[in-house]
Amino acid sequence: MEAKPTACDDTRIARFLRRELTDEEERLFELHLDTCETCSEKLDRSTAGPADWHEAAELLRDEPIDLEPLSVVLSDADSGEVARHVVDDSVRRVLELLHPTDDPQMLGRIAGYEVVGVIGSGGNGVVLKAHDSALNRYVAIKMLAPHLASSGAARGRFAREAVAAAAVMHENVIAIHGVQEHGGLPFLVMPYVRGTSLQKRIDQKGTLALLEILRIGMQAAAGLAAAHAQGLVHRDIKPANILLAGGVERVTITDFGLARAVDDASMTRSGIIAGTPQFMSPEQARGEAVDHRSDLFSLGSVLYAMCTGHPPFRADSSYGVLQRICQSTPRPIRQSNPDLPTWFCRLVDRLHQKDPQKRFQSAAEVADLLARCVAHVQQPLAQPLPNELCEKHGGVPVPHRRAWAVALVGGLAVAATSAVLWLGQGSQSDQSPRPDTSTPPAAANDDVRWNDDVDRLLRELNESVEELDKDTQQLFEEP
Amino acid sequence: MRVFLVGEEETVHEFPDTRNSLLLKLRDKGDCESWQQFVAVYRPVVYRMARRRGMQDADAQDLAQAVLVAVAESVDRWEADPRRARFRTWLSRVAKNAIIDAFRRRRPDAAIGGTTEVARLQQQPEPDDAELDREHRREVFRWAARQVRWEFAEETWLAFWLTAVEGRHVKEVAGQLGKSAGAVYIARSRVMRRLQEKIVELEE
Known part of the structure; x- marks a missing residue:
């Protein structure tokens, strides 16, 4: 781009402020400002008086964190450029803080640990791989990003939350060896887990199989339950924070309790949170107080992502995502992945209730439910589908389609019972619409009011038939 | 309640x-x-x-x-x-x-x-x-x-925030954001202008 110098021109400043410059004129104006301090200052003064600039800084700058009402303002989740610059800067600043080491293989030393490399970095912090020579083991060291650590309150909170997280002892929650400080930056020492994150797994494989989804969900819920029992809310449950070691045999939730510390710090520093809002709960998105049930909503979004390969609430901007989380219902899972049974979609829907009261009320309950789902899918004959997941709570279990023979028998039995009940109700329900068996149950209208039992039985029958259809088809397709 | x-x-x-x-x-x-x-x-x-x-x-x-x-x-x-x-x-x-x-x-x-x-x-x-x-x-x-x-691109907002609110030097922020100093001046002027318009709107 050739930089043709342009002359100082006050009318150009005025025209810029009136938004009258063409793109080309603006480009030249920008080039001019780059080298002309006089015009830069004039632009500042013409934009607002010194008192106004001062007032803006004064009023927008942070107050002590605990005076701050909760409000969530986010940067664009996928804004590549800015995030990258900030992140690179964080890594650089962290690495600069390391003490020199004698070992040429190492990047540096931090409080007795030899740093092997940088595992990753995000808006929130930098994760290093280091060797603990005293215990001869590798550890992961997570440091709060330097630009977040400038406030004493933020550092204090990071440390407090980390200590709280360290108290959670559970096989599905990452252990925390310790919390230390180096060069004024607090950092966490955790086991180095070799494995991949659920996010990477989803990126690579797209959707996961039902049994995998259930097993991962079950372990994540169990980990959450252990933390919730200590009064700790994760606040940032998302696939990137769920580690898979050894396939899906072992799930580890990371970053417990850190989200809160990081949110507060980054929000008050710059009004921005680097990171993705896609797995937030509606109450989080609105900036309201959250409790453990917020994590359950996020868990629902994680399950959804495993089912469909993408998060449930998507939009062009973070703000759009937040609005969707608060206002809209995600596209039904079976539209993206018809292989999944409706009972499983029902479980996700329950977690996705906007009103926390209407969700499952505890992670322990969800973990237990998912464990029973695993059992059911593995042994459909011996293990009935949990009652909670039948069409209406407490209804007759609908067998999984792999047990098609049982389903056939069950379906017929249900059909027989339904017919009897339905005939018995006939005179009272003349005006009730007859359920249309060609409509999938997910689309059935819940508002149809007639005898609950008949309604339920017919719907279950409908569902059984639907599943049977599919199984029969598969029978023919798979030689 | x-x-x-x-x-x-x-x-x-x-x-x-x-x-x-x-x-x-x-x-x-x-x-x-x-x-x-x-x-x-x-x-x-x-x-x-x-x-x-x-x-x-x-x-x-x-x-x-x-x-x-x-x-x-x-x-x-x-x-x-x-x-x-x-x-x-x-x-x-x-x-x-x-x-x-x-x-x-x-x-x-x-x-x-x-x-x-x-x-x-x-x-x-x-x-x-x-x-x-x-x-x-x-x-x-x-x-x-x-x-x-939300009316501004992330970089524009950052340019405003870091210089006008946090009081950092234009040159430093320009370097961090990978933009020219001129672009930072333009960005922060734009945000400030819009901010003032919005306030007038609320208080009119």
Whole structure:
């Protein structure tokens, strides 16, 4: 781009402020400002008086964190450029803080640990791989990003939350060896887990199989339950924070309790949170107080992502995502992945209730439910589908389609019972619409009011038939 | 019971009486908007003043809620005014009284006292006009910032924030964002201009 110098021109400043410059004129104006301090200052003064600039800084700058009402303002989740610059800067600043080491293989030393490399970095912090020579083991060291650590309150909170997280002892929650400080930056020492994150797994494989989804969900819920029992809310449950070691045999939730510390710090520093809002709960998105049930909503979004390969609430901007989380219902899972049974979609829907009261009320309950789902899918004959997941709570279990023979028998039995009940109700329900068996149950209208039992039985029958259809088809397709 | 009067997305919920009467009163769409802006600005004002006086989060939220409910209830009286003062102007006048009132009522008699919160409340001065104006102005700024923030690309907003609010050098920020100094000047001027327009819009 050739930089043709342009002359100082006050009318150009005025025209810029009136938004009258063409793109080309603006480009030249920008080039001019780059080298002309006089015009830069004039632009500042013409934009607002010194008192106004001062007032803006004064009023927008942070107050002590605990005076701050909760409000969530986010940067664009996928804004590549800015995030990258900030992140690179964080890594650089962290690495600069390391003490020199004698070992040429190492990047540096931090409080007795030899740093092997940088595992990753995000808006929130930098994760290093280091060797603990005293215990001869590798550890992961997570440091709060330097630009977040400038406030004493933020550092204090990071440390407090980390200590709280360290108290959670559970096989599905990452252990925390310790919390230390180096060069004024607090950092966490955790086991180095070799494995991949659920996010990477989803990126690579797209959707996961039902049994995998259930097993991962079950372990994540169990980990959450252990933390919730200590009064700790994760606040940032998302696939990137769920580690898979050894396939899906072992799930580890990371970053417990850190989200809160990081949110507060980054929000008050710059009004921005680097990171993705896609797995937030509606109450989080609105900036309201959250409790453990917020994590359950996020868990629902994680399950959804495993089912469909993408998060449930998507939009062009973070703000759009937040609005969707608060206002809209995600596209039904079976539209993206018809292989999944409706009972499983029902479980996700329950977690996705906007009103926390209407969700499952505890992670322990969800973990237990998912464990029973695993059992059911593995042994459909011996293990009935949990009652909670039948069409209406407490209804007759609908067998999984792999047990098609049982389903056939069950379906017929249900059909027989339904017919009897339905005939018995006939005179009272003349005006009730007859359920249309060609409509999938997910689309059935819940508002149809007639005898609950008949309604339920017919719907279950409908569902059984639907599943049977599919199984029969598969029978023919798979030689 | 906590009643939520939310500013932007929802209007009033778990509180049907107020919603109905309020929405009836606020048939005029402009007034509806005024009310929502009012809630968005005044809730944090009261909340912050309460926190500064040592109240816990939940208590401060309740107090903010009480003020909003009190104001909502007096919307009746507003329509009775034949000269029909501008709704917005009228609201802020009522709010001022409601806030001073609420804090005065929260100041407990020494006889009931005993907890730290009570002691702290007693030491705190009642809010006066100056504090209210200052807090209101602060919240108006923040409200405007939240509104216009989404109109700008991330880098533009960062350029404004880092230089104008955090007071960092233009050159340094330009380097960090990988932009020219000229672009940073342009970006921050744009944001500032928009911010001021938005504030005028709210206070007009």
